[in-house]
Amino acid sequence: MDCKKEETLRRGPWLEEEDERLVKFVTLMGERRWDSLARVSGLKRSGKSCRLRWMNYLNPGLKREPMSQEEEIIIFQLHALWGNKWSKIARRLPGRTDNQIKNYWRTHFRKKVEAQNYDKIIDWRGNKGKELLCKYKETDIMWTRTTTQEHALDETVKESKQRNMESDKETNGVICEKERFGVMNSPFENRILDWISESSIDQSDANLLEDHSSSSSDNNVNINVGSWWFQETMDFEEFSCSL
DNA sequence: AATGGCCCCAACCGCCGTTTC
DNA sequence: AGAAACGGCGGTTGGGGCCAT
Numbered sequence: 001m002d003c004k005k006e007e008t009l010r011r012g013p014w015l016e017e018e019d020e021r022l023v024k025f026v027t028l029m030g031e032r033r034w035d036s037l038a039r040v041s042g043l044k045r046s047g048k049s050c051r052l053r054w055m056n057y058l059n060p061g062l063k064r065e066p067m068s069q070e071e072e073i074i075i076f077q078l079h080a081l082w083g084n085k086w087s088k089i090a091r092r093l094p095g096r097t098d099n100q101i102k103n104y105w106r107t108h109f110r111k112k113v114e115a116q117n118y119d120k121i122i123d124w125r126g127n128k129g130k131e132l133l134c135k136y137k138e139t140d141i142m143w144t145r146t147t148t149q150e151h152a153l154d155e156t157v158k159e160s161k162q163r164n165m166e167s168d169k170e171t172n173g174v175i176c177e178k179e180r181f182g183v184m185n186s187p188f189e190n191r192i193l194d195w196i197s198e199s200s201i202d203q204s205d206a207n208l209l210e211d212h213s214s215s216s217s218d219n220n221v222n223i224n225v226g227s228w229w230f231q232e233t234m235d236f237e238e239f240s241c242s243l
Numbered sequence: 244a245a246t247g248g249c250c251c252c253a254a255c256c257g258c259c260g261t262t263t264c
Numbered sequence: 265a266g267a268a269a270c271g272g273c274g275g276t277t278g279g280g281g282c283c284a285t
Contacts, residue, residue: 013253013279035270051271052254087273098273103252 010044056099063095
């Protein structure tokens with residue numbers, strides 16, 4: 001029975017007609033119940049295959065352009081932090097799928113890392129604490145000055161900043177401090193703050209970076225995650241050049 | 244022009260956790 | 265409560281395209 005069913009299922013590359021049909025039925029039925037969607041649509045594909053095709057290719061929210069430098073940095077950083085948690089990383093990159101990120105990592109970083117530079121990463125990840133923190137502070141201030149003087153902050157960042165400030169006002173004392181002093185967040189910081197406000201950030205991950213014993217508030221933890229991120233980000237270009 | 248190697252990425256597989264009945 | 269169905273995830277594969285030889 002099942003064998004017969006399997007026999008009739010198509011595999012391999014999707015045809016244009018199949019794509020069109022899938023889009024039509026996803027629009028009608030929503031992104032769920034993929035098995036029944038596959039049956040009802042008449043597509044000779046498994047529900048799983050339909051889901052994959054939609055999620056990784058047809059979904060209009062997907063970005064098709066090459067990875068930006070910022071995305072590259074985020075991937076690199078989060079992989080260093082979480083390992084091969086592609087879907088988790090993908091959630092931090094709107095418009096990108098786990099598959100895209102996985103492929104990107106494999107083609108752009110893995111070989112280099114495996115070949116000879118892993119030690120550099122370890123060093124880069126682990127042993128630059130204070131120096132990087134100072135660097136971060138300097139660059140953060142410079143960034144703030146530059147962007148305020150040149151009015152170079154784009155609308156996205158502005159909106160993001162406003163959102164962050166609004167959503168974090170009550171919960172994040174440090175951010176309130178920044179707001180009070182008129183200090184703007186860098187794009188990377190905004191991304192971090194988005195993550196934080198987006199959901200209860202995986203505290204288990206945050207805790208990896210934090211001192212558990214310092215019975216500090218969650219707010220403190222969150223902000224420090226952001227700082228950690230940013231301070232190392234500032235070093236990324238230097239590092240990536242060495243790869 | 245032929246070919247072999249490499250890169251890129253869509254698609255599949257198998258496992259496992261969650262949801263539904 | 266338990267079985268079946270469903271959905272998500274990470275790993276792997278296969279094929280097309282490009283490039284150097």
